[in-house]
Amino acid sequence: MTAREAIDWLSVSEVANMAALPAAAFRETGAWEASAIEDLLRQPTFYALGMYTDAELMSFLIVQIAVDGAEILTLATHPERQRYVRAARLLAFFVRHSPIEGLHSWLLDVAADNQSAIAFYAILGVQVDGRRPEFYIRLEGQRIDAILMSISLAGQAT
Numbered sequence: 167m168t169a170r171e172a173i174d175w176l177s178v179s180e181v182a183n184m185a186a187l188p189a190a191a192f193r194e195t196g197a198w199e200a201s202a203i204e205d206l207l208r209q210p211t212f213y214a215l216g217m218y219t220d221a222e223l224m225s226f227l228i229v230q231i232a233v234d235g236a237e238i239l240t241l242a243t244h245p246e247r248q249r250y251v252r253a254a255r256l257l258a259f260f261v262r263h264s265p266i267e268g269l270h271s272w273l274l275d276v277a278a279d280n281q282s283a284i285a286f287y288a289i290l291g292v293q294v295d296g297r298r299p300e301f302y303i304r305l306e307g308q309r310i311d312a313i314l315m316s317i318s319l320a321g322q323a324t
Contacts, residue, residue: 180216181204184223225242226242227241299311
């Protein structure tokens, strides 16, 4: 039997599933608290998309909209399902079906030691804009720089 994948908007009813996913995907930084995700999703400028495989949440994206840009707050995929295509599909879906017209850019940051995320965003054509020294704190206390990135959506369907 072939697995069926679907992308859909997420609401506060999915918070428990969303909180469990980063716990698996971001073992070195720890999970987002369910209450923090719920607080974000109750605000009008935050949106979440999820990718399901046979009704199980496998990947999700949380975005904050500010004027004509979108900041990626998190993009998490279950470690056993990590493939660039899932994350890229979530981003493309958001651009095509954005609740806000006229998005011009994405902003994001990535931990400097997260080589797979850096490689993924490089494939998408992001530009590196700078660094935030010691922005991330690992569970064992190590501090890691954040690499600040952006990508223009000029010419893409919004």
